Amino acid sequence: xxxxxxxxxxxxxxxxxxxxxxxxxxxxxxxxxxxxxxxxxxxxxxxxxxxxxxxxxxxxxxxxxxxxxxxxxxxxxxxxxxxxxxxxxxxxxxxxxxxxxxxxxxxxxxxxxxxxxxxxxx
Amino acid sequence: xxxxxxxxxxxxxxxxxxxxxxxxxxxxxxxxxxxxxxxxxxxxxxxxxxxxxxxxxxxxxxxxxxxxxxxxxxxxxxxxxxxxxxxxxxxxxxxxxxxxxxxxxxxxxxxxxxxxxxxxxxxxxxxxxxxxxxxxxxxxxx
Numbered sequence: 001x002x003x004x005x006x007x008x009x010x011x012x013x014x015x016x017x018x019x020x021x022x023x024x025x026x027x028x029x030x031x032x033x034x035x036x037x038x039x040x041x042x043x044x045x046x047x048x049x050x051x052x053x054x055x056x057x058x059x060x061x062x063x064x065x066x067x068x069x070x071x072x073x074x075x076x077x078x079x080x081x082x083x084x085x086x087x088x089x090x091x092x093x094x095x096x097x098x099x100x101x102x103x104x105x106x107x108x109x110x111x112x113x114x115x116x117x118x119x120x121x122x
Numbered sequence: 123x124x125x126x127x128x129x130x131x132x133x134x135x136x137x138x139x140x141x142x143x144x145x146x147x148x149x150x151x152x153x154x155x156x157x158x159x160x161x162x163x164x165x166x167x168x169x170x171x172x173x174x175x176x177x178x179x180x181x182x183x184x185x186x187x188x189x190x191x192x193x194x195x196x197x198x199x200x201x202x203x204x205x206x207x208x209x210x211x212x213x214x215x216x217x218x219x220x221x222x223x224x225x226x227x228x229x230x231x232x233x234x235x236x237x238x239x240x241x242x243x244x245x246x247x248x249x250x251x252x253x254x255x256x257x258x259x260x261x262x263x264x
Contacts, residue, residue, distance in 0.1 A: 023236070027232065029239035037248035038248070038249065041249075047235065
């Protein structure tokens with residue numbers, strides 16, 4: 001039987017492991033909110049969707065560029081250098097942003113469940 | 123602090139129908155806007171949990187407007203809070219006439235936006251030349 005302290009440590013370890021995925025999902029929600037508010041405009045300034053909770057890097061993109069970056073539930077828009085090699089595989093590299101997909105199944109599954117577009121993979 | 127302008131519309135049977143408050147873009151306005159939002163949400167019938175989420179979200183949105191909307195501390199800058207209730211939804215808007223998001227690192231902007239996305243049920247961010255408007259919706263019955 002585990003003690004309360006063990007349970008707390010396990011819970012904290014799980015939270016720490018999930019933190020990058022949760023930060024990415026929150027950033028994606030913000031970017032979806034930006035895209036909704038930008039309809040009728042040519043472009044907008046989006047947030048980097050990396051796994052660092054305090055990241056405030058912004059990326060200016062045409063709306064078509066954002067839509068292209070977001071054409072799959074497991075694709076995330078990041079500022080160059082913000083990818084985490086253990087978690088992210090770069091599939092597109094541009095001057096001012098990169099597009100990554102999740103390496104591990106759990107992060108990809110989380111991204112799919114949280115996708116406001118219903119996990120459409122394109 | 124005296125409100126630059128405040129308008130509260132009340133339903134005939136009690137409760138609030140609409141709220142509009144405009145204050146100077148100053149750090150001291152953040153607490154006033156948060157209080158107005160809390161009172162509005164409570165009068166609209168929101169649970170204590172939702173009222174807390176509303177207060178947190180409006181605090182972050184107002185802080186972003188003051189700090190990031192007016193990085194040069196424009197003394198004439200304002201932050202407007204508008205609220206309305208429709209069916210089972212509470213809608214709150216925080217609008218500034220500032221610089222908007224910029225293509226550069228901007229400390230703290232992302233943290234507040236992510237928090238707003240987390241505690242609200244729906245969020246829309248409008249970036250225009252005339253400023254930024256964040257629209258937050260909360261389901262009154264979760």
